[in-house]
Amino acid sequence: xEPPPLKIMISGAPASGKGTQCELITQKYxxxxxxxxxxxxxxxxxxxxxxxxxxxxxxKGQLVPNEIVVMMVKDRLSQTDAEQxxxxxxxxxxSSSQATALKGFGFHPDLFIVLEVxxxxxxxxxxxxRLDPVTGKIYHLKYSPPETEEIAARLTQRFDDxxxxxxxxxxxxxxxxxxxxxxxxxxxxxxxTHNQNVSDVLSMYDGKMVPLFIIIIQIKxxxxxxxxxxxxxxxLSEMLQQRNTDPSSL
Ligand code: AP5
Numbered sequence: 001x002e003p004p005p006l007k008i009m010i011s012g013a014p015a016s017g018k019g020t021q022c023e024l025i026t027q028k029y030x031x032x033x034x035x036x037x038x039x040x041x042x043x044x045x046x047x048x049x050x051x052x053x054x055x056x057x058x059x060k061g062q063l064v065p066n067e068i069v070v071m072m073v074k075d076r077l078s079q080t081d082a083e084q085x086x087x088x089x090x091x092x093x094x095s096s097s098q099a100t101a102l103k104g105f106g107f108h109p110d111l112f113i114v115l116e117v118x119x120x121x122x123x124x125x126x127x128x129x130r131l132d133p134v135t136g137k138i139y140h141l142k143y144s145p146p147e148t149e150e151i152a153a154r155l156t157q158r159f160d161d162x163x164x165x166x167x168x169x170x171x172x173x174x175x176x177x178x179x180x181x182x183x184x185x186x187x188x189x190x191x192x193t194h195n196q197n198v199s200d201v202l203s204m205y206d207g208k209m210v211p212l213f214i215i216i217i218q219i220k221x222x223x224x225x226x227x228x229x230x231x232x233x234x235x236l237s238e239m240l241q242q243r244n245t246d247p248s249s250l
Pocket of ligand 1: 017063065069093128138139140222
């Protein structure tokens with residue numbers, strides 16, 4: 001019989017490269033990518049009350065309350081595509097209570113990937129990040145520049161990466177100062193929130209509090225994206241091979 005589809009969680013600080021690696025993982029392994037941040041941004045775009053509340057927290061670099069996030073993620077994981085093809089959950093859980101909630105609904109990952117990147121590099125990545133609103137692809141002005149002029153012209157920044165651009169020409173120097181300051185302070189806040197939560201979540205999945213067996217891999221994210229992916233790919237291939245040769249490991 002076919003082994004059940006893979007279920008993976010990927011965790012890491014803001015801009016550690018979760019979205020970038022998820023794109024590469026889904027291309028190769030065909031899992032359904034479910035990003036808590038993307039679900040929340042879609043909710044904001046829909047104009048719902050939950051979206052409005054979520055935006056308030058996201059702008060401050062805080063976690064969105066569990067009442068909003070947990071059901072949103074649970075509903076998405078329950079959809080047929082995720083059940084049939086397996087899933088890659090990005091940016092959830094971010095606290096032990098979120099991990100517990102998901103476990104209560106019967107969702108259990110086979111693998112928990114943690115991307116580790118030093119803080120100074122994270123800040124540089126956030127400030128240079130751009131998004132293609134047409135394809136949803138993530139770029140970086142320095143590390144992953146757009147392929148064509150046409151794409152470059154339509155790239156946007158995420159609202160929690162930057163601030164509104166006003167009085168750009170008149171107050172250019174003041175603007176740059178404030179812009180950099182705001183970018184950095186928002187990033188720093190998101191980093192602080194992340195650091196507070198990561199150890200909590202890891203302790204949930206280290207086998208002491210969760211009786212089921214989960215493999216945790218810590219990946220060095222401070223390398224070119226292809227090299228980061230090679231580390232993940234090696235771990236995934238080994239895991240799949242083991243599942244095929246030793247079904248009792250499931
Ligand atoms: P979310 O959307 O999850 O954002 P995040 O955690 O801040 O992570 P990012 O999307 O910023 O970064 P990433 O790790 O995906 O990096 P990327 O690949 O883009 O969450 C946003 C907010 O929503 C949170 O702050 C919170 O408020 C809320 N939220 C989300 N989940 C929640 C939850 N479970 N509970 C409560 N609230 C929640 O890469 C970044 C840049 O670096 C890109 O430009 C990329 O091109 C570049 N890059 C990537 N890899 C490399 C590399 N190896 N080398 C060089 N550059 C690279």
